[in-house]
Amino acid sequence: MSPLTTTKSDERVQRVSFLTKALRRPELGALVGALVIFTIFAVVDTTGHFADLQGAAGWTHFAAPIGITAIFVALLMIGGEFDLSSGVMVGTAGLLMGNLVSEAGMGVFPAMLITLVFAGLVGFANGYLVIRTGLPSFIVTLATFFVLKGVNLAVTKLITGTVRVDGIDKGDGFEIARDWFATKIDIAGAQFQVSLFWWIGFTIFATWLLTRTAFGNWIFASGGDANAARNAGVPVARTKITLFVMTSVAAALVGAMTLLELRGMQAGQGIGQEFYYIIAAAVGGTLLTGGAGSAIGASIGAAIMGFAAIGIPYALWDQDWVATFLGVILFLAVLVNTWLSKQAKGARK
């Protein structure tokens, strides 16, 4: 390590300790990055609204649905696994719930409950197959992704004759459900989507789960070194399967929220979103190899995407550049995070 550590002066010991402490926070890089990016967009902004409440209502509307799923994708990645089917699950859930209401005539809430349970089963299947077959979750969930993608299109066409499900607003309890999951809330004249509050709630919940509970300890251990975890008595398989279920259910909740907000759902909805979730988690300091990361980091990652989605059109730049921007941010963020984690790991012998 650095020559500093060999010096036996108290002040220096303190300094190294403080630095290590700061470096150890996985979301540090993302937070600094978010502040820089926010400042840049605030400067190039032509509308005068990027940095005020209206701007905030805009970027949180974009970021919240990404953030809600990305938080759980991050937990899963800390646990050492991927879920590439999390994006398509948004669509599957919305279509299933929509069809249960408009075709099967169910109430909105029972339909939503069935949808979330179904998503939980898909997540369980993902996890169970990963554990039982020993195949990489990248492959297993990629297969699930394509299976669901086909089902979404084929079944939707079969039932509705189109590639869209409509008529959710005629279901029982639609207005109440919308109040809960898809309404706008006025804060000092700016219209915030209620999804923002769900996002904040889930960020707090996931952070608590990860850092303050035994289950959180198991998540870190399962992803950090599954063998060592098993030797210490951690139920690694159960931990991972639970994480797959949580990820899938979170994606389904976002699907239900999207359905309620848009009053309908396209068969292709959600496809490609899985990469946004992974980017948000990775930008937020989650290691792709597992074992380290944070829920707050994933939320910051999602917020950065919100900045770009609103900031780029506000700067009157071509919106087509959003993806390119995110690509560059992803690369830089992971580069910095990897360097930071090496500092925290220290020299291994």
Next chain:
Amino acid sequence: MSAKNVNPILELKGVGKSFGNVVALRDVDLSVYPGQVTCVLGDNGAGKSTLIKILSGVHKASEGSFTLSGEEIEFNSPRDAMAKGIATVFQDLATVPLMSVWRNFFLGNEPKKWWKPLGILDMKMAKDTAKAELLNMGIDLRDTNQAIGTLSGGERQAVAIARAVYFGANVLILDEPTSALGVRQSGIVLKYILAARERGVAVIFITHNPHHAFLVGDHFFLLNRGRMTASFVREKVKLDELIQAMAGGAELDTLTHEINTIRQD
């Protein structure tokens, strides 16, 4: 401390293990006493890993008897063995490098507060206990929040040993704890082996290094080609004898002779 005035806590008699037609262990006798370090020495392929796996509950012995505190037992899993107070510290698979020291210390045995099923960590208790327990073993850490990967290899092994002792291990099995370490780091681990011994733990130290074994051991068992070929007590053996016996006595003489012949050319 003499072996004569205490009963062995763990005893193997005539234990053998075969995998298909391959005999990995045959007719092994082993007695392990509380508050003593029992060294099992053997070269590569001597059957050390098979012996560890039988002791830690990974494998079942094909023949012979396994008694713990005078009772004959049979383990179905490592968890079984752990529940009976037999803890195994595996060489490189003991800790999770990216996790903090206190999280590693309580991994799999997390202390909980309030309503237990909620699984809320008692972090203050965990941090304080980890710090105090490590200090008891002579490991003084400034901060148990640091990732365990920042510690040296010897210290990491030491944390794993302290953890096993804290969670009530009566028998501590150490699988080649010094083999990947340098001289100084090995010294640290040997010191903690003695610290565990002082606390009345029966330590089974498995190694292929007679020098390390000789420094801390009270009993020495030699394993060669799946058989116990010799056993010594500390007072009645010299390091040279140990090395000789380990390398198969006569074999080493022949080897020395051959090497000398080559060098004279």
